[in-house]
Amino acid sequence: MQTQQQTRTNSAVKDKHEASIEHFDVLIVGAGISGIAGAYHLRKECPDSNFVILESEESFGGTWWTHRSPGIRSDSDLHTFGYGFKPWIGPPIATAKEILSYMGEVIEENDLAQYIRYRHKILKADWSEVDGQWTVGAVRADTEETIKISANFLWMCQGYYRHNEGYTPNWDGMADFKGQIAHPENWPNDINYDGKKVVVIGSGATAATVVPAMAQTASHVTMLQRTPTFFRTGRNAIDIAEQLRNLRVDENWVHEITRRQIMTDQSAFTQRCLSEPQGVADELIGNIRNLLGPDYDVDTHFTPPYRPWRQRIAFVPDADMFKAIAAGKASVVTDHIDRFTETGILLQSNKTLDADIIVTATGFNMNVMGDIVFTIDGEALDWHDTLTYRGMMFTGVPNLAWVFGYFRGSWTIRSELIAEFVCRLLNHMRETGAKSVQPALRAEDEDMPLLDWMDEEDFNPNYLKRAVSILPRRGTKQEWRHTQDHWNEKKEFPAIDLEGEEFVYRWDTRSDMAAE
Numbered sequence: 161m162q163t164q165q166q167t168r169t170n171s172a173v174k175d176k177h178e179a180s181i182e183h184f185d186v187l188i189v190g191a192g193i194s195g196i197a198g199a200y201h202l203r204k205e206c207p208d209s210n211f212v213i214l215e216s217e218e219s220f221g222g223t224w225w226t227h228r229s230p231g232i233r234s235d236s237d238l239h240t241f242g243y244g245f246k247p248w249i250g251p252p253i254a255t256a257k258e259i260l261s262y263m264g265e266v267i268e269e270n271d272l273a274q275y276i277r278y279r280h281k282i283l284k285a286d287w288s289e290v291d292g293q294w295t296v297g298a299v300r301a302d303t304e305e306t307i308k309i310s311a312n313f314l315w316m317c318q319g320y321y322r323h324n325e326g327y328t329p330n331w332d333g334m335a336d337f338k339g340q341i342a343h344p345e346n347w348p349n350d351i352n353y354d355g356k357k358v359v360v361i362g363s364g365a366t367a368a369t370v371v372p373a374m375a376q377t378a379s380h381v382t383m384l385q386r387t388p389t390f391f392r393t394g395r396n397a398i399d400i401a402e403q404l405r406n407l408r409v410d411e412n413w414v415h416e417i418t419r420r421q422i423m424t425d426q427s428a429f430t431q432r433c434l435s436e437p438q439g440v441a442d443e444l445i446g447n448i449r450n451l452l453g454p455d456y457d458v459d460t461h462f463t464p465p466y467r468p469w470r471q472r473i474a475f476v477p478d479a480d481m482f483k484a485i486a487a488g489k490a491s492v493v494t495d496h497i498d499r500f501t502e503t504g505i506l507l508q509s510n511k512t513l514d515a516d517i518i519v520t521a522t523g524f525n526m527n528v529m530g531d532i533v534f535t536i537d538g539e540a541l542d543w544h545d546t547l548t549y550r551g552m553m554f555t556g557v558p559n560l561a562w563v564f565g566y567f568r569g570s571w572t573i574r575s576e577l578i579a580e581f582v583c584r585l586l587n588h589m590r591e592t593g594a595k596s597v598q599p600a601l602r603a604e605d606e607d608m609p610l611l612d613w614m615d616e617e618d619f620n621p622n623y624l625k626r627a628v629s630i631l632p633r634r635g636t637k638q639e640w641r642h643t644q645d646h647w648n649e650k651k652e653f654p655a656i657d658l659e660g661e662e663f664v665y666r667w668d669t670r671s672d673m674a675a676e
């Protein structure tokens with residue numbers, strides 16, 4: 161049994177330990193495009209807030225830092241994938257290097273480097289209702305030291321997939337293959353494909369960048385797909401931006417006007433995909449037919465079995481992948497893999513594909529909240545038990561916002577909409593003295609059916625399908641879903657009533673109670 165003296169000593173040690181934990185108003189997870197957006201908006205809109213960004217990698221950029229495969233580039237234009245507050249002045253489709261350089265300028269111009277701590281991988285986050293704060297446990301990659309940091313609010317900008325560990329199906333015979341196997345998310349430094357036979361498995365946006373890039377020096381690149389994908393092609397230039405620049409319009413205006421034009425065009429295109437899917441499919445497929453000529457088997461290789469925009473439509477600038485196919489440097493095979501062999505791949509049609517290198521452009525391992533283990537007052541948090549408020553907050557989870565961007569438009573547009581909302585919420589809490597906030601169903605929502613995160617009818621990429629059981633759930637009303645509807649969100653987010661019944665605030669914490 162402990163004496164009173166021991167109890168006092170133990171609690172003194174605990175207090176000393178807790179006192180040594182650094183504390184911040186806001187902790188941002190991740191220094192990708194969303195985390196840097198969060199930091200910029202915090203500085204501007206909540207200038208008194210004291211915040212930190214923890215990033216597990218050794219530099220900023222997220223996706224654009226961790227992806228190193230040949231040809232790596234955006235398939236969104238950078239007017240909308242870039243920030244609203246910093247003009248993009250290069251060609252709209254940008255390489256990872258160009259995106260990193262743009263982000264570097266944002267960090268420098270806004271003095272954001274001081275807030276970022278690299279090589280800090282967060283492993284756990286524990287909410288204490290009594291203290292009204294999160295305690296985050298991270299491990300430092302450089303020293304292997306584990307550290308704790310506490311924060312009032314967690315701003316989750318960790319993206320949606322596991323970095324450095326792409327999704328690769330487990331095919332029979334993979335160990336027999338004598339060549340090299342590479343995943344674009346974990347690209348080996350030593351890979352040399354000059355003059356080699358390459359098979360790229362997959363036909364999404366990543367395959368569409370890897371194929372033309374490798375075809376430049378490989379002896380041949382075969383894109384092996386199970387199911388064809390829709391592609392759009394066009395010049396790597398935007399007419400309205402060119403016209404405005406010819407008129408010597410200021411780059412801030414060029415950026416803003418071009419953004420609006422692009423978002424208007426994207427929205428009209430998405431509407432057409434829903435209202436006249438066959439017409440859009442015919443246009444997209446007709447374009448590929450024109451690029452590849454009348455003798456090419458477009459029906460087999462470029463005619464997807466689903467309507468446009470149920471999966472992401474990749475943009476191929478200057479049609480470079482199709483030029484490589486037309487020139488015979490690359491080709492497409494639509495088939496199923498039976499097994500890997502010593503020299504390549506045996507297909508279910510019994511054909512074989514010889515390869516020196518096999519690239520598995522087979523997608524992501526989606527994760528939720530950066531694989532961080534969450535507890536709420538010591539209870540493990542299962543995200544599937546929570547319901548999302550507009551795809552950014554969650555029932556039963558206080559003081560936390562999640563950035564999940566757009567898929568049909570640029571991700572960043574939504575990151576910034578959420579950033580503005582979070583800053584407004586933080587300012588509101590500061591003004592009212594609230595210590596915590598969490599969303600909760602209103603009386604009018606009580607009978608609302610609860611569904612999986614994703615509406616498969618609307619958008620159904622495989623990585624989302626694989627992750628449905630670990631993702632939060634959604635309701636049927638607009639407030640309780642993650643929508644892809646930018647034009648609505650653009651109007652609705654700034655108008656959200658922070659005193660609405662769906663926000664539950666708490667004003668007291670342990671220190672307040674102790675003072676009473």
Ligand SMILES: Cc1cc2nc3c(=O)[nH]c(=O)nc-3n(C[C@H](O)[C@H](O)[C@H](O)COP(=O)(O)OP(=O)(O)OC[C@H]3O[C@@H](n4cnc5c(N)ncnc54)[C@H](O)[C@@H]3O)c2cc1C
Pocket residue numbers: 189190191192193194195214215216217220221222223224227233234235236237241280281282283317318319320321323365366529530531532563565566567569570571572
């Ligand atoms: C090859 C490729 C091309 C893409 N092209 C486009 C495009 O053109 N347009 C588009 O809209 N979208 C595109 N996307 C989707 C893209 O991921 C997002 O648009 C965007 O980059 C996500 O930014 P983010 O900052 O939210 O997340 P990420 O870029 O994923 O960055 C998250 C950061 O958080 C860090 N992190 C994660 N977990 C932890 C943890 N536990 N502790 C500490 N740090 C952590 C990561 O290290 C990373 O740096 C593409 C994706 C890929 C893979």
